[in-house]
Amino acid sequence: MEDYLKKRQDLIQQDRALRPDQTYVDALSLEERKADNVLRNIRTYEAQAVWNGDKPAKHEPGPSHMFPGMAFLTARETIVNTELFKILGKMPKGGLLHAHLDATVRVDILLRFAIQQPAIHVRVSEPLAPNTLRSVLPQFRPLRKSEWTNIPSLTDPQYSSGSWVPIQNARNNFSIEMGGPEGFDRWVIDALMINPSEAYGTHNTTTKIWQKFSSTFMVSNPLIRFAPIWTQYIREFLLSSISDGISYVEPRIMFFMKNMFGEDGEENIPHRVWFQMYERVLNEVKEELKAQGREDDFLGSRIIYSTMRSISCEELEWHLSDCLALKQEFPHLVAGFDLVGHEDSLRPLIDYIEPLLKFVERQKELGVHIPFIFHAGETTGDGTAADVNLYDAILLGTKRIGHGFSLYKHPKLMEICREKDICIEMCPISNEILRLTGSMPMHPLPAVINHGVHVALCSDDPSVFGNMGLSFDFFQVFVASEVNNLGTLRMLVWDSIKFSSLEDQEKQRAYSALDRSWTKFIKYILDKYGGSFGDKRPVSQ
Numbered sequence: 001m002e003d004y005l006k007k008r009q010d011l012i013q014q015d016r017a018l019r020p021d022q023t024y025v026d027a028l029s030l031e032e033r034k035a036d037n038v039l040r041n042i043r044t045y046e047a048q049a050v051w052n053g054d055k056p057a058k059h060e061p062g063p064s065h066m067f068p069g070m071a072f073l074t075a076r077e078t079i080v081n082t083e084l085f086k087i088l089g090k091m092p093k094g095g096l097l098h099a100h101l102d103a104t105v106r107v108d109i110l111l112r113f114a115i116q117q118p119a120i121h122v123r124v125s126e127p128l129a130p131n132t133l134r135s136v137l138p139q140f141r142p143l144r145k146s147e148w149t150n151i152p153s154l155t156d157p158q159y160s161s162g163s164w165v166p167i168q169n170a171r172n173n174f175s176i177e178m179g180g181p182e183g184f185d186r187w188v189i190d191a192l193m194i195n196p197s198e199a200y201g202t203h204n205t206t207t208k209i210w211q212k213f214s215s216t217f218m219v220s221n222p223l224i225r226f227a228p229i230w231t232q233y234i235r236e237f238l239l240s241s242i243s244d245g246i247s248y249v250e251p252r253i254m255f256f257m258k259n260m261f262g263e264d265g266e267e268n269i270p271h272r273v274w275f276q277m278y279e280r281v282l283n284e285v286k287e288e289l290k291a292q293g294r295e296d297d298f299l300g301s302r303i304i305y306s307t308m309r310s311i312s313c314e315e316l317e318w319h320l321s322d323c324l325a326l327k328q329e330f331p332h333l334v335a336g337f338d339l340v341g342h343e344d345s346l347r348p349l350i351d352y353i354e355p356l357l358k359f360v361e362r363q364k365e366l367g368v369h370i371p372f373i374f375h376a377g378e379t380t381g382d383g384t385a386a387d388v389n390l391y392d393a394i395l396l397g398t399k400r401i402g403h404g405f406s407l408y409k410h411p412k413l414m415e416i417c418r419e420k421d422i423c424i425e426m427c428p429i430s431n432e433i434l435r436l437t438g439s440m441p442m443h444p445l446p447a448v449i450n451h452g453v454h455v456a457l458c459s460d461d462p463s464v465f466g467n468m469g470l471s472f473d474f475f476q477v478f479v480a481s482e483v484n485n486l487g488t489l490r491m492l493v494w495d496s497i498k499f500s501s502l503e504d505q506e507k508q509r510a511y512s513a514l515d516r517s518w519t520k521f522i523k524y525i526l527d528k529y530g531g532s533f534g535d536k537r538p539v540s541q
């Protein structure tokens, strides 16, 4: 018996030793071990008290009963009231390495920014009525002053479809039958987010949910791509990330459209001016934090240049040279290049191989380096074009892989990622809402970590999904595995800096800042919860 138990222990240890968090687990300080004990105890306690499988879930449609790591949109309200979530909210997170900028600011805040801009007008292409509110989308646009209208309402019988109404009129005079001004807000917010009825009911397949998902970007794009709103948007993105403990952000910015709307309503602001605006806001935020003595809380940001994987090779060539020119003008801001959009239905990387290979050569001639940071394998497919994107992303030398949801099916690719230190930007809540997985316990993240591949945990499109910051993704991952522990959290946080596009010196600064805030975090856990959750024995292996 003793012999068996020894062999059992050895086997478990050998298996766990492959995980990249093992070195972190081994190095936990005494205080961290105590804090780890507290976290595990709270997880066990809440698995029973909150996520008890006998309890009915509150929402329809969705899972009928509660469980840890259950469908996020039905669990969200419960999550925010847990002690574990409150703790994770205080955790320093390091870097956010995968988020689409235009889906990072709470939609009610974006709407508030829009309402403050008299240039913003709204129209609909079909009459709005209580029974069409869900299907008719608002179309926004900033207009030139000469085009401003004083049409009073979107919902009057006199309104003729396609005419532009000033946003304030549209809101103030929204028909009482459809909820008045608050009804207007709800209508816009519904168009910008995915709700549980859609994800788990009416749109419960990847293809269906992507239709709704894409439409949210069509609604928000002309608002965000208006210079006065864009600067406010970036500022809010940075500040809200910082308030969730994120100290560095590397958003993907969509440069598919060549120009932004200026304050005068002309659509003529080119990409280099977008960069100038981004840099200005970034510096303002850094200065403000410095003035408050909070330099450790924010180290900066770099941008991943992105365009759509639907364009032609000629259009891609234009974008690649645009990206090169921007890298030369803003070397400290351009982190990499990516192609985005629904992998299952749009073009695979192999379609673009010529311009992509030429781009690599051109960089060598110019002596610049813009790594590819490709989305690949964001699919349930096996051997489909989206799955096969993984081979091309790796052959093209991708620095990290966006999603890599299907990577775990490919042992050879897992081995290459492990050996070449290709980090996987995993977005578990996004994958669940976009219907690649039903819940966290079904998600491949543990398989990837168990094979020794590094992961950065990311939120992807938090304004659409409601997983603002990184606390929600950390929560879902932490409760869905008995193996995950404080060392795992530490690995995910430190890796988000290690695999970022920061320079070595900046990384050193980031690690020192993290060391300081992590120590405070551990002290917070022990001071607040050490008494009530510290004395029990650690949960078994």
Ligand SMILES: O=c1[nH]cnc2c1ncn2[C@@H]1O[C@H](CO)[C@@H](O)[C@H]1O
Pocket (backbone or CB within 6 Å): 100, 101, 102, 214, 217, 252, 253, 254, 340, 341, 342, 343, 375, 378, 430, 460, 461
């Ligand atoms: O998870 C994702 N995979 C691929 N593309 C995405 C994802 N999330 C957002 N976008 C794409 O990024 C653009 C906004 O910047 C949108 O067009 C959207 O299709």
